[in-house]
Amino acid sequence: MSVTIKDIAKVCGVSPSTVSRVIADNPRISQKTKKKVREAMKELGYHPNFNARSLVANSTSTIGIVMPRASDEAFSHPFFPEVIRGISVAAHEKDYMILMTTGSTKDEQMEAVSKMVQGKRVDGIVLLSSIINDPFISMLLEWNFPFVLIGSPAEKIDKVNYVDNDNIAAAKKATLHLIEKGHKRVAFIGGLKDLVVTKHRLEGYKQALEEANIDFDQSITSYVDFRKEAGYQAINQLFENKKPPTAILVTDDMIGFGVLTAIQEKGYKIPNDVAVVSFNNFTMAELSSPSLSSVDISIFQLGYQSAKRLFDLIKDSSLDPIGIEVPSKLVVRQSSKTIKKIYK
CATH class of the missing domain: 3.40.50.2300 (Response regulator)
Structure with a gap:
């Protein structure tokens, strides 16, 4: 028989609603209570239902990654696995999953991003490359959707959150x-x-x-x-x-x-x-x-810092756009x- 929120609440001596708030990382719950509940969840082998959690928190617990080309071609280049590793580590820290685009043409990729956003499949997006006259940037800005660009934008630099080297x-x-x-x-x-x-x-x-x-x-x-x-x-x-x-x-x-x-x-x-x-x-x-x-x-840091900034934007959509510089040597x-x- 699977472990439920009620089981966790009983062990910790709190209400089921308190356990739900801990799962949602509600700031009103004390760190002491969060630690107690999380330890009980781990000990009893409880895993939150992400679908239910998403409905309550109005969140998908997922971020999107937009590949610059067909995924099989991109993964043959060492840059992309390493930058995605950085994104994955940051996502794991936030208990988020990752959804990557597929599509071998620009039109197919645009359609995939549209489904991500309009279908409410992700809470934010990381763009893995920067091109001149980038259609993804224009589209995401128009939709007012959280995204971070790896690389400097060619246009609209004051409107885009990005992570890059000098x-x-x-x-x-x-x-x-x-x-x-x-x-x-x-x-x-x-x-x-x-x-x-x-x-x-x-x-x-x-x-x-x-x-x-x-x-x-x-x-x-x-x-x-x-x-x-x-x-x-x-x-x-x-x-x-x-x-x-x-x-x-x-x-x-x-x-x-x-x-x-x-x-x-x-x-x-x-x-x-x-x-x-x-x-x-x-x-x-x-x-x-x-x-x-x-x-x-510092390819790993390009990915890691881009995801960290994206989570900041997901939490607070009113943040002003910034450019984050990752050092090189x-x-x-x-x-x-x-x-x-x-x-x-």
Whole structure:
């Protein structure tokens, strides 16, 4: 026979309504009573009925995650499992569940988000990427629905809650690191052009060149998808240049792994002939050959802080929008250590 609220109330010497308020985390119930009731629930193996709880609290106890692409494609990239892990930890702390969108096209994803919101399936949403002219942001703002964006918004920044790194400063620092090693021919391989993160890292790269009195050269810039194969192909194109680069700033480690492979297949030594710095600092960056210098953007914290902010918005919808900055740091490894010769 299953344990009921009445059983918990009897053991604790309180009313069933008090137990219900503890389950709903009512602030009027003392911490002492909450602790007593929760310990009894755990000891007796009682699990709240989430459907009933949702009806009483007018809450789904669920948050939504909007994937930037088809889920099978997204999960093949290490960024998304790690950022979702951060969201999951924060959700677990609040006893919330997670619902993710499905859909291989933008229209299918828009429909999935509409069902989430209009069907009252979630209490709030985390958007996992930021693009220029983002239709999800416009839609959620119009509906006045709680959401947090991972990445800086391209528009309406004063109306959006978001969590991001200072990608301009991080890219500038990484580029200056290469320039300080003696490189004056530094290429840039970015993600797709409609991504805000690509725009910001390109800006940081340009700022570093300007500070070092190096002209920006469009012929050694490339924009690709976040895949190893794309990085490999980008190198083949960049090294067709009459004056190929001696260093490369790459905006994603997966692209970076393809870059390392292609450079070495061409007979160049890393970092003596070509130095490489990337972003994200995945575990494989340390294990690659050579190990890949990379900017650690604290992916877990991006997810964790976004979910924490979302729960604040769910609790109080009147909060003013804010941007939360998660720190980043350059981790220097073999791919960009001191070189033996200075390029002129």
